[in-house]
Amino acid sequence: MNHKPKPVHLSVYNTLADWETGHATAHLARAGYPIRTAGPTRDPVTSIGGLRIQPDLALDDVRPEDSSLLILPGADLWDTSDDLAPFARKAREFLDAGVPVAAICGATAGLAREGLLDDGDHTSAVSFYLAATGYKGGDRYVDADAVTDGNLVTAGPTEPVAFAREIFRLLGVYEGELLDAWYRLFHDSDAEAYAVLQGAAE
Known part of the structure; x- marks a missing residue:
């Protein structure tokens, strides 16, 4: 690359699924993308695997114009509370600004609740998982390992490699x-x- 790309922002929160974003962030970093973690606040969070993460930024300080991509990993909290709803709203802000978003596993349900999967092709763990959110996009569900529609990548929890592949394609890394x-x-x-x-x- 002839210029230093803008950072990729990795959302981090309690119970995040460690295994879902490692392929993507490792190879994005190797390609020259700075990786910045964004938490609900700058207080440390703990992943589902017990990793303690000190966020670089609070979510409120993340701006689409300063970013190449927002990544939303899965987490138990997507399905057990509304604590992560601000991350889905941030995804809307990114997409409205024309900046890509990539969501995997439970984060896809968060986007569904936010209405971001109503009008575009998408995937997740299984169709009925998203249907349980009450969203209106069931007819656009694609039974695939990962799906890109415009600036939005979605994938199920067992597909971290396909998730990374779609991110690389979208950003032109490979x-x-x-x-x-x-x-x-x-x-x-x-x-x-x-x-x-x-x-x-x-």
Whole structure:
């Protein structure tokens, strides 16, 4: 890249699902994207795996114009309280400003409750999980590992690699043969894909 990209903002909150965003953030960081964590406040949060995270920013201080992407991981709190509703509202702010949002697992239900999945193609864990939110977008549900519609990426909890793939495609981090090779390596353990990636690096 000829210019330093704007940061990617990773939402962090208590009970967040550790495994869902690691592929995306690791390779975005390698591609030159600064990763900034945003919590409900700047107080530490604890992931579902017991990792203690000190947020870089409070959510209120995150602005779409300063960001390349907002990532929303799953968390138990998406389904047990309204504590994370401000993150869904922030996603609306990003999408309204034309800045991408990527949501996985329980975060997709948060977006559904916010009305952000009513009019575009999307996916999640299973269709009836989103249907339970009472949202109006059931006819746009796609039974796929991950879905991109415009500036919005959605994925289910078992698809962190496909989730990352869609993010890379959207931001232009990997494209075409390289994107396919990255996915085949990390999703399918395809040794031939490693050779493609190594060749590109050289």
